[in-house]
Amino acid sequence: MLARNKLDTLLDRFAEIEHGMSANPDPTTYVKLSREYASLEPLVLKVRALIKAENELKDAEAILADPASDADMRELAEAERDDLRDQVETLVQDVRIGLLPKDEADSNDAILEVRAGTGGDEAALFAGDLFRMYQRFAELQGWKVEMLSASEGEVGGFKEIIASVSGDNVFAKLKFESGVHRVQRVPATESGGRIHTSAATVAVLPQAEDVDVDIQESDLRIDTFRASGAGGQHVNTTDSAVRITHIPTGVVVAVQDERSQHKNKARAMQLLRARIYDAEREKAASERTEARRLQVGSGDRSERIRTYNFPQGRVTDHRIGLTLYKLEQIMAGEGLAEVIDALILDHQTSLLAAQES
Template identity: 75%
Template sequence: MLAPEKLHSLLSRFDQIEAELASGPEPTVFVKLSRDYAELEPIVRSIRELQKAEAELADTEAMLNDRDTDAEMRELAQMERGELVEKVEELTQAVRIGLLPRDKADSHDVILEVRAGTGGDEAALFAGDLFRMYQRFADNSGWKVEVLSASEGEMGGFKEITAAVTGQEVFSKLKFESGVHRVQRVPETESGGRIHTSAATVAVLPQAEEVDVDINPSDLRIDTFRASGAGGQHVNTTDSAVRITHMPTGIVVAVQDERSQHKNKDRAMKLLRAKIFEVERERAANERTEARRLQVGSGDRSERIRTYNFPQGRVTDHRIGLTLYKLDQIISGEATGEVIDALIMDHQANLLAAEGL
């Protein structure tokens, strides 16, 4: 059963936020209120729709219980009652899910990192396949992908590639992708037709905003150096590459893709902010009880989460025991959402059970 007082409290809080936004608050307050508004708006909409459907169902049942209702109206009311019962059940489930504890970072953009693991050149090629999969999934989702840094493999693909992904609810969709992805296939260079196994690591970090992470400039050491290309040759003769060290945490980021030192510094700060934000999120998670998981499974990046088996055309997500025989559609980004949606549904089911909703 949904607690009426909890629903009333949410509606009251939403009305309060609307009033505060309308009063023209200062920019930093406006940003926070806007985020709170966007977070509450879907659940408030579901609650209001549920209340409306429940009222309509009550009116219909009153009509059915009224002895003066004629046969024709009773028949129509009976049909409408069935539809309303189904609608109330669906909306009740939507409200249950909306009441689940929400990861504050779900609405954030992300920093996506894909790195080749074990497997040499084949691992770099697979890292390239994974990045393109996410890139196409992002395109299909209406998101924007901006490559921040990349190191290409000798035979193609990437030794590592880092990109910013921006759009609506990006982290909520991609956060379960962190972990080790394994591929089983016959490399093009394999004359004997033997299947090789290699791996790539994916990390999805929520991008931090100014209001999320307060970085003291005095805590930063900023070094500049000449960007270099393959084989160590200099891309240019100016010190445009930027390395930033956050001394309190020891986090180091470096960006050298742009010829402009200013652009490289901006990109490096964006990456640094995301990494510090993730450290703070992990610290906060460790301080809380383990009743609520931040990610499916342990979230440990050494954990193998998914296998892409090319000879059999299947993709298996080991965390939820999901196997789909549509590898081509998934790796192309067309059906990637099917795996992601299954992970989200499993996560929600576990949270519902933990919360007793």
Template identity: 80%
Template sequence: MISAEKLDGLLSRFAEIEHRMTQNPDPTTYVKLSRDYAELEPLVARVMSLRRAEEELAGVEAMLADPAADTEMRALAELEQGELEESVEALRQEVRIGFLPRDTADDRNAILEVRAGTGGDEAALFAGDLFRMYQRHAQLKGWKVEVLSASEGEVGGFKEVIASVSGDQIFARLKFESGVHRVQRVPETESGGRIHTSAATVAVLPQAEDVDVDINDGDLRIDTFRASGAGGQHVNTTDSAVRITHIPTGIVVAVQDERSQHKNKAKALQLLRARIFDEERARLASERTEARRLQVGSGDRSERIRTYNFPQGRVTDHRIGLTLYKLPEIISGEALDEVIDALAMDHQATLLAAEGL
């Protein structure tokens, strides 16, 4: 349980920020104070609600302990006691969660990458299924998905597809999807009815802003080439496709989705910033042993995280041992929240234990 001193310290800090905002600070200071105020306000509201509920519970308990209280009042107090105890415990949990260290990338939009792994054509079809799952999920959440680059499979699906996803709390919700997703099913091309196992890799990167990554033009090698889309669409007409190499890191990105070379370059730079930003986050995380230990799984994109078993209608997330017999609802994106919520709750529980809250 969080100590009263720690809660008092939070309220004092919030009151000080409020006071400083009324003292006509310079614009830069005001912006920082406003940001701090907005970050603390929800937690302060929970703490105030908790303290009111604790006071009400103490009053009820005092009445029950009073031998002079009449029978009718005691009966009402007993009913109210149970409700207040539940409310106090729920608010305490909310406050504990509010004190957890935040991932500063949680509020960001994301770059979603899905790549076919082992399994040939079936892996490409599965990568397509996964991408459509995320598209449908995003549509249900009111998020926007924009394809940045796509390479289609020979019989459908994708060898690789990269998209930006924008909306509210995108990275916070999708970051647990990074890793190897495995499918077990009978391919349409399989005449013997044998179950095949294929895989696709998902990577979710927080989108970087210009201030996060300083890219010097001199560090870039930009090549243009002719796009090679499926079905002959705008193929071999102009050198509209763009490949950018970031020389210091060796990171290479290529985009050929748009007819315009200018638009492809803008998308490629957006993707490059995200890759560099993610690499820096990974480097910092590896230096913080404790932080890496607290991740859901290792965060390694070569780690198998989830299996979709079609014959059994089963989805299993191996990191937390969660099995749901809701494969059609999950692969359609409609029940994906159930998996993400379970992962987020497990992550919170691990952090709470580590922080001693």
């Protein structure tokens, strides 16, 4: 059952936010209020729909309980009652899920980092395949992917590739992708036809806004250096690559993808802000042991989370025991939504079970 006081508190808070946004607050306050408004609005609409459906159900039941109601009214009310009961049941479940504890970063954009792990050249090729899978998935979601830095493998793929992904609820959908992804296949570089196992690691960090992380200019050491490249007419002849060190935390980022030092510095700051924000979130999460236990898997990026078996055309997510024989569709990005939706549903089910117990 839903606690009515929770719903009343939610509606009251939403009204406060609307009032606060209309009162011409300072820009920082407005950003915070608008983000809270955007996160609460879908749930508030569900709550309002639930209240409306419950009231209509009461009216229909009142007609059926009234002996003075004529036959036509009773028949209409009976049909409405059955439909409204289904509506109320669905809306109650939607609202219960909406009331689950929220990850404040769910609505944020994300930094996607894919790195080749064990397996040499084949691992780099697999890292490239994974990145293209996410790139295609992002396109299907209507998201924008922007490369921040990349280090190519010797025979293709990437030793490391980092990109920003922006759009609606990016982090909410991608956050369970962090971890070790394992591939089993015959490498293109293998003449003997033997199946090899290699791996790549994926890290998904929520992008931080200025209001999320306070970085002082005095805490930064910024170094410029000459970007390495393949040579030719586009060889970098200026010190355009940028390395930024955040002295208090020791976090270091380097970007050399653009020939413009200004652009590289902006991208490096974007990456630095995301890594510091992620570190702060990890620290806070480690202090909430029970909350971490309820996450899908441990969230540890050293944990093997998924296997892609090419000979069998199989993808298995080990955290939830999900196996799909849709490897081609998943690697093409279009089938990845089924895996992500299953992970989100499992996470929500665990939270609901914990609340009920």
